[in-house]
Amino acid sequence: MSAQILTANRLDDGVVVYLADDGTWAERFEVARVARDADASADLLLAGEAGERACRIIGAYLMKVADNETPQPLGTRETIRGKGPSILTELGIGI
């Protein structure tokens, strides 16, 4: 099974967050808690459900990561979610 982390959007501001090792919702994927087996993934999902019930986050789901020293998103979509829009900032707008 490939490594996975849990991601969601924060309810009050929509910011992309990841479930961190310490159980908080962090804005950086580098500190996300990594699941490497089915049981660990199931635990992540339970934490996501708890976060939704507590009105902290919405739309939690598992995403695959490269299991490096710190987890790295795989694929364009999750990279953009994690790092921000990829567009050139000609007018100094965007990230």
Next chain:
Amino acid sequence: MYRYDAYDETLVRERAAQYRDQVRRRLDGELTEEEFRPLRLMNGLYLQLHAYMLRVAIPYGTVSSAQLRQLAHIARRYDRGYGHFTTRQNIQYNWLRLVDTPDLLDDLAAVEMHAIQTSGNCIRNVTADQFAGAAADEIEDPRVYAEIIRQWSTLHPEFSFLPRKFKIAVTGSPNDRAAVRVHDIGLRMHRDHDGEVGFEVIVGGGLGRTPIIGPTIRDFLPKRDLLSYLEAILRVYNQLGRRDNIYKARIKILVASVGAEEFARLVEAEWAEIKDGSLVLPADEIARIEAFFAPPPFDAPDSDAADFAARRGDDPAFDVWADTNLFDHQQAGYAIVNLSLKPIGGIPGDATEAQMDAVADLADRYSFGEIRVSHEQNLVLPHVRKADLHDLWRALDGLGLATPNIGLVSDIIACPGLDYCNLANARSIPVAQQISNRFADLDRQHQVGELKIKISGCINACGHHHVGHIGILGVDKKGEEFYQITLGGTADENATLGKIVGPAFAADKVTDAVETIVETYVDLRRNGEKFLDTYRRLGVDPFKEKLYATH
């Protein structure tokens, strides 16, 4: 332009207050996301990749300087200092916090604006020709009827839970700048044989995963019958439109499945029951709304035209801009001015809060305080004295809004794509930027001539790729972004869907492919043919051969 009366004012204020309470109950947990989602969507609030996104309604693309200043304020206060003008003449903010949106809606209500029905399965913003009330080729101002339709459709109790979204567009000119043939309902104003102005009614057009050029179901509809007839169409759709499959739920599917003739018959049968009832539009009501769209107090001396011509002769850069960015006004001594939101290498349709504030000031000085938003993602100052054009141009140039590229290859329509949108499969903005940079030489762009490129990041086609002269659709092939190219589409009165040219191109090849298409056209064109003319004469084969030639 239309000004709110007490009813309108009360409606938006109450709606904002209602929404404030809904947000409170969501944050408190009284409402689940499943319960809250349809409520926030009915106020145009999406959750996108990075944050909440709000789509603010700009009715038929008309906005006052005061309203544009408020849109700038909203960008500054609640967002990251910019907004995005869309292919339905609205504005979107990409970086909002849910907790701020109640205050934001109050700020909109303060300037007679809202985000009502910019999402959800209801009648959306009614769009119109961005040159309405100004264009020399216009029969009548379509915004009068767009406003009437807006009022009829806002919070319409029978049509708040349609099978799917519903989009209406109106053109008052035979030269269709509102893309009426690819809307759920398109209305084309024209004269009958007695000279009376009425509507050709086109139903069941659309883009997305099933693009269709809408058929005409009624050649001439008198003005008095406009609302009752629309009501009949919506009733037939509401009753018979599919609700089992969201990909088959638009009215275009219904019209295609029963046939235009049968659909027309169903509408006429429904209409017969209601045509002389409460929805008849009395002449005095039409006149009341028309009065809001009366022309401004034009005042341009005859000498203006000569001054303008002289300035063009003296200033080559001004001359080039005047060549592409102006449109003929119905009033002597005036011009319609297009403000390009497509700077070379820039993000199509985006404007900073500083630009919005500055455009509001320029509108006050030069255009009777009025601005328009085009569905091609540019802005318009509709009523500018020719004598003021040079000063205006210099001001716009200083703001980065005077790129002389309207209708040219770098005047690209692009949806937000995978950089922002939850629905996207691929990015569209970087592709637009790369193409724009490839054609950065404006002399080259002018030599190429009119060429409309439209880019969508997914099959929902918000970038209108099906009706681009060159259309580009981003797709996901095994986790990689690829781009499928279509040729020969157009959204005007000869609306045509583009034809796929061949296999999709990888992200690092698509700009080369576009350049190959452009160069092929330039090599093959005759006698000043535009791209579309050459394509129609020769078909897709010459382009296909050049694109896919094996070496």
